[in-house]
Amino acid sequence: MDASNRYTYLEIPRMGHPFSAQTQLKSIKDILNTVAEPLDLNVSVRLWNGEVIPLGNQVCGKYTIAISGPGVIGSLMRRPGLETLVRLYATGHITFEGGDLIDFSEALKTNRSNRKKLKQVSKSMLIKRTLPFLFAKTEVADLSQGFRDDMVGRDESKRKNTDYIQFHYDVGNEFYRLFLGSEMQYTCAYFRDWSNSLDQAQQDKLDMICRKLRLQPGDTMLDIGCGWGGLICYAAKHFGVKSHGITLSKEQYEHTKVKIDQLGLRDQVSVEICDYADHQGTYDKISSIGMSEHIGIANYPRYFNKINSMLRDRGIMLNHAIARSAKRSKKHAAKIRPERAFLLKYIFPGSELTPVGMTTDFMEQSGFEVHDVESWREHYALTTRFWCKNLSANEDRAIELVGPERYRLWVAYLAGASGGFTAGSIKIFQVVASKKASKGVSGMPPTREHLYRAA
Numbered sequence: 001m002d003a004s005n006r007y008t009y010l011e012i013p014r015m016g017h018p019f020s021a022q023t024q025l026k027s028i029k030d031i032l033n034t035v036a037e038p039l040d041l042n043v044s045v046r047l048w049n050g051e052v053i054p055l056g057n058q059v060c061g062k063y064t065i066a067i068s069g070p071g072v073i074g075s076l077m078r079r080p081g082l083e084t085l086v087r088l089y090a091t092g093h094i095t096f097e098g099g100d101l102i103d104f105s106e107a108l109k110t111n112r113s114n115r116k117k118l119k120q121v122s123k124s125m126l127i128k129r130t131l132p133f134l135f136a137k138t139e140v141a142d143l144s145q146g147f148r149d150d151m152v153g154r155d156e157s158k159r160k161n162t163d164y165i166q167f168h169y170d171v172g173n174e175f176y177r178l179f180l181g182s183e184m185q186y187t188c189a190y191f192r193d194w195s196n197s198l199d200q201a202q203q204d205k206l207d208m209i210c211r212k213l214r215l216q217p218g219d220t221m222l223d224i225g226c227g228w229g230g231l232i233c234y235a236a237k238h239f240g241v242k243s244h245g246i247t248l249s250k251e252q253y254e255h256t257k258v259k260i261d262q263l264g265l266r267d268q269v270s271v272e273i274c275d276y277a278d279h280q281g282t283y284d285k286i287s288s289i290g291m292s293e294h295i296g297i298a299n300y301p302r303y304f305n306k307i308n309s310m311l312r313d314r315g316i317m318l319n320h321a322i323a324r325s326a327k328r329s330k331k332h333a334a335k336i337r338p339e340r341a342f343l344l345k346y347i348f349p350g351s352e353l354t355p356v357g358m359t360t361d362f363m364e365q366s367g368f369e370v371h372d373v374e375s376w377r378e379h380y381a382l383t384t385r386f387w388c389k390n391l392s393a394n395e396d397r398a399i400e401l402v403g404p405e406r407y408r409l410w411v412a413y414l415a416g417a418s419g420g421f422t423a424g425s426i427k428i429f430q431v432v433a434s435k436k437a438s439k440g441v442s443g444m445p446p447t448r449e450h451l452y453r454a455a
Helices: 003-012 021-039 069-077 084-088 101-107 112-119 121-135 161-169 173-177 197-213 228-238 249-261 297-310 328-336 339-346 357-363 377-393 395-423
Strands: 044-046 052-054 064-067 096-097 219-222 242-247 268-271 285-289 312-324 368-375 426-433
Touching: 021 052, 021 069, 021 112, 021 121, 069 084, 069 121, 084 096, 084 297, 096 285, 101 328, 101 395, 112 377, 121 368, 173 249, 173 268, 173 395, 197 228, 197 312, 197 377, 197 426, 219 228, 219 328, 228 242, 228 249, 228 377, 242 249, 249 268, 297 312, 339 395, 357 368, 357 426, 377 395, 377 426
Parallel strands: 044 064, 219 242, 219 285, 242 268, 285 312
Antiparallel strands: 044 052, 064 096, 312 426, 368 426
């Protein structure tokens, strides 16, 4: 009997007799050695017994994926998918050594010819060699940080907007400070040059938003979901407007109040904890920056109707929002993919993305005239890359603040977002529109020149 046949017989368990540790180690080493040639990566895998298996011909030894035990393979066998992988990473059963997740996402890329070779690997062989892990389990692999209520929130009458917002944003100001940058801007930066720093790009984003809104001294401005107050303070300081921000986050509210006082802007800037639906007032300009993603598509008519009701005729609004691609049918659009399920459960409960065309349809139906639509997808790919690297560089402090599980969930979320924006599977757009309550000219300039000329 040759070695391969003998191995096949060893794989078949007898009732009550699990596979031996030696059999499991041999199986995983066979698998890794088989896929190493077609993958040819600059990455190694360290097994639970300390052995290191290179996944390429010229591995430098810098990047290592460590597996805590055979239960990792068993978990991935029984429930293959993104959530299982993230759960194993968040609970420390899979670790990445020698770089952050951005570094690993690049190190794990393989070219098309290698992917073709990988498809030629015998699937029956892989199945046989994974059988020894069928009953293997990790000691602890459950996550404690998930949202415990309705995480989708499609029914407006049952939505818990305050709970959704506070779950995400009230992780703590100090935690966000570790990676957002000096202005605490938690939305896409704007890189006038791809080599600019994150702080410079965030300043340029604030300036560009103010220019698109055509802010003038004396204007009244509302920022819905104002974050940590960066935009309302910038608009008041640099464009002379009287600005007001609303948020549902207590942490953001407290931070913004302190910021307003520190900058001496109390006469121009105000903030309150308030749901957009309950706010009253009339404004010349309204911004919604990274806010409409939290509303849910079914609630877009209510959202844009409310904004329209608070804007003067020919007043300008800017909607800055992450978007998904258009789908072939409502059935496809309603499907919750694994990556979205992860975000809903652990990061952004109650969130939902819409194609930009659907957003502009809703805006027009609510009485807006759309003037400009601009994609910032590649800007967000770079922004989230900065955030992921910043958070990874502050790992020890982040774990002190929120614990290892939540830290790893956030690193995974930021790395995944950067990859998604880079690949184009998710997008982001800024839409500029004006309230069209009467017929006639819009009052908008004939070109975009005003956006780019020196102040």
